Amino acid sequence: MSFADAAQRTPRAAAPDRAAARRRTTETVVSVLFWAAALGVWHLYSLTVPAYQLPGPAAVFARMADFATEADLALQLGISLGHVAAAMAIAFVVGSALAVLPSALPATRRLVDGRLTPFLNAFSGIGWLFLAILWFGINSTTVIFAVTMILTPFAIINLRTGLSELDRDLLELGESLTRSRLRRFLRLTLPMLAPYAFATLRTSFGVAWKVVLTAELFGGSGGIGYLLNTARQEFDTETIFAVILFILLFVALAELVAFRPAQRALDRRYARG
């Protein structure tokens, strides 16, 4: 189950289209007004405190514009994206393997559900980070390792839930249709797991962005977190704000253009009844 998406999904429109359209207009107007008000408050408040504590919106936007035209930001963002993608991929593969293991070998159920998953789930991400620094030094391996270890329990838990919620009747039906285990797995189990696999990726993506900057700041030699560290040491608050805003935009955009439409397509495909 993905706790990151539950609240953001639009409730299925039951009302006629016109009511839905009106609601959407209200939402847009309220959102725009909210942001305008937030910017106004930010601007006024920033006049009363020193710039190193809270730079005004104009200064931050100017810095963002500087960044957008420089190649460096794109490069660092690319490095961070690479870290996130690698960690998500490894965590997904490891998590799937561990989640499927008890189904394939029932004797390992207690090991996976009762020992490994709780242990990995309770292990501090900051702890993995410092262990990784000791083991691998300051480089991308450290960053990817630390993020992977944080994501793995999320992947195991999501996919285990998926496996245990599989529709028993359908599986039984499958058994009466073909003897081939592989065929049943490919044709039945995999498609039924798709929503959980998707929820895994969506949760992982959100968590990965939250922690990758920490990992890069302490254990990385490149990426947005590294950039943030330099800015922090120079008390360059404008850059810190600019970087955070870029991350917010990037993650919100990914959610909007990639995850939410995909979720809607999945919901339609898997809607029951």
Added chain:
Amino acid sequence: MAEAPRARPLAERAVAEGAILLMLLGWWLTAKDLPDFVLPGPLDVAAAMGALAVDPDLAGHVAISFLRVLGAVAAALVVAVALAALVRSGPVAATIVERNLLVVLNSFPSVGWAILGVIWFSVSNGTVIFIETMIVLPFMLINAIEGFRQIDPELDEMGRSLSRSRWRRFAKLQLPLILPFLIAGVRISYGIAWKIALVAELFGASSGLGWLLQQAQTRADAATVFAACLVIVVIFALVDGLLLRPLARRWSINTGGQS
């Protein structure tokens, strides 16, 4: 792949404990030939853990981290319930909280809060709690909103016919109904606080387990790094197993679907 028929409990137990023993043995054998700053043996780590439990200085770091995490989870709970109750008050508040605030909180990098917290409030316990609260808030908020959404509107209506006092309706009717969601939120937030929000102590404090981890890493004292990690696992498991999980079971609305 159907959940295969349940293996005999004895076999499961043997595999589980056997694998743990094998891992410990593997750790011991690997650590024997490696220098201590790369991989300390299980005995060194156990000794370091003992020191964390006994040495008053070190135990103080554990205690202060624990208190900060509790403070942050409690603060996040109060703020999340207040915001989620606001969502119910009308479409304007709902749009602001759900479509804007939550999205921002949810994608805000945790280290961003840590850096900003220190810049704004300098180094103090309050700063650490502020940072940890902001990091766990979105997780709590999602659960609280979901909880309010599940309240049966007819029950709400009935409540209105029974009492005019908003506070009474909240305390007697809505709160018990959203408790299962809140406890799920508390469980998730408590975990996130130990796993991710500990970053607050790397910036905003000179005490606590996070600070201890960083100090140990700069001294290449791997045994203490290991020990601190395992102490966190133990604290997490104790509170989750002895307090949060029983509470979740007790308050679940028999379906108890939330993890």
